[in-house]
Amino acid sequence: MSLKNILENFSDFRRDAEVGGHHDYEHRWAMSIDLNLCIGCNACSTACYAENNLGIVGKEKFEKGQAMHWLRVERYWDETDGEFPEQGASFVPMMCQQCGAATCEPVCPVAATYHTPDGLNAQVYNRCIGSRYCSNNCPFRVRYFNFWSYYEQSWPEPLNQQLNPDLSVRDKGVMEKCTFCVQRIRTAKDTAQREKRQLQDQDFVTACAQACPTNAITFGDTLDPNSKVSKAWRKHQVERGPYTHKKPKENAELRGYRVFEELNVDPSIMYLERVRETEV
């Protein structure tokens, strides 16, 4: 690789945004969340609390911003802009986007968060030393830190009986976040293996998708071309990888976008824009 070679073929050596993650995925778990259907009822968040043993912090700590809701429903208030009247709240269920090029992964000093061949950002609680750099580097702010020990206050006897035995209860000093219900993925994979068949789209869903009363959340494998989620992604012409997706303005049918995709973090969750009556 001589200098001359580099100078002459500079464009070959130049690279755009690097493609993060693995290059031969087994699965690529992803979601599609239709904001037209979201009514902001917080059932997804509640289901997440129940499924993932999330600590209940109490009113005081919630107000301080120390809540542990892996899935939060962000509310934004649409104020009147003169032309249209005040339109009330709009909702964005926000959880870990399981980015393909996750910014949280390279900064962890002990590699407690890493990319799995399933396309997930795994968080290894036992390895975490609590430097909290991953959360600082997350544009979505969806990583939650155990600022306190919550288990005594959250699940006093006999409530500890309701804890999900498929995953651990985290103690203070550990970072945690949405795992796309990795314990359900694991169970479904094990079952499929036992029954000697491929994993299928209808085998399981995440707790939030299961609980959503309006079916706003669709979960599945984008590597499976027949899954509901890959159909949705195809329909709205949203693709994985670096930011290239430019939504044609004239086509109102294409509502898909990924939050902060211009940061090139390659999020796995496609949101479908909400269409207001006034806009139709």
Added chain:
Amino acid sequence: MEIKDKIIDENLGWQRINEDVIRSMDAPGKYYWITFAVCIAMVLCAVAAEIYQYRMGMGTVGLNNPHMWDMYIATFVFWIGMSHAGTLLSAILHIIHAQWRKPIYRFAEAMTTFSLMTAGFFPMIHLGRVWNLYWVLPYVSDRGIWPNFRSPLVWDAFAISTYLSASALFLVIGMIPDMAILRDHAKGWRRKAYGILALGWRGDDRQWRVFRKTYMLMACFLIPLAVSVHSIVSSDFAMSIMPGWHVTTFPPYFVAGALYSGCAAIMTLFIILRYFFRMEEYMTLNIMEKTCKLTFAIAMVWSYLNIIEFASTWYGHNTYDKELLINKANGPYAHIFWLMLFCGSVAPFALAFQKLRRHMPTMFAVSLILQLGMFVERWMIVAPTLSMAHNPHQWDVLYGSIIEWAIVFGSFGWFSLLFLVFVKLFPSVSMYEVKELTFHLKHEMEEEKEAAATSSKSKAGAVGKPGLEGA
């Protein structure tokens, strides 16, 4: 050379220098013990706070979801920054043969080591599970798990431990000839201890040669280290994608800020030592003036880098960065932001006037203002970015809890405590280098006199013999 421009009086006798410096290490007086007690109380405050935080969790610090880091990291950067001035004085100015550094570099060097020893606590204190701290180190484990070498926090661990050991070594090496003087004057356990530290120094020709070489070598080793350490600390921020952190100019900006706060700290300690140890003859106003000029120059570099950062953000039109900049200047942290700019960029203009530079009470106040500015600067790097980053749903303003402030407060006590112990156990003025300085000055003066005499002679008697010089 006029007396006004002289760094130090060249007629100071060598015996006098020894006596003056050793006198500063005499049994401490009442005020020393009072300060000592206050420092210990401050450290105890921090220890109590840390014990509580350790037992209860990081929630006691008042951190929340957007604010995963806060004052601990800001204070960490502050102390790391302060350590740079010692290296500047002892290594960089040594290499460029700036004579005026000689009477003051020793305490600056000690400041380097102690501020690093203070800074080193903060990354540990801020960890959620500090008992697993050693996982950051690449030790050999049977599970084959390594730290993540891509993480700037791991680079930090290497950079700081290297810098701390190198600068401590530099301090110890630089003190060898002085240790020998102390060994010859001390009695009892001190004599033994100084004897060990003097490493059998006799002051013969060969030892001086080896010593000079070693000292120069260490200086050359330390300079790139000092620059790289703060560049690495800056990459804790610059390597992230957060607005206000992801800034290309951060490494030089951090190094400039580091030298700045360090020089301000040198000014403070200079004045304190000058008055309490009656070191007026060693820490002269002329040296103070040179330190002030240096600080002023660095302050201007820092201000310039600030302007670059603001301008590139402003014209860069990155939504998040630009909005953050506007929010810094006009948002919830506006008063602190403008305080930083006042203390960092306006206050140093006091150093531009000779009258003020020679007025010690003013300089003492100015040096404290500069340090306040630099402390606030670090805060303004860490906090607003987290408060007002990409996701507006998670915007929040945080001023930290009493636990956090207690530990920050205690760190100043810890630093002062180390320094107080230092000044009574080790010479805070380098005796052998001051002697060297007076010797050279005397020599220079004599040469100048001789030159003046010969030139007047040659003017009188030897006109028309220019060829002799060539021959």
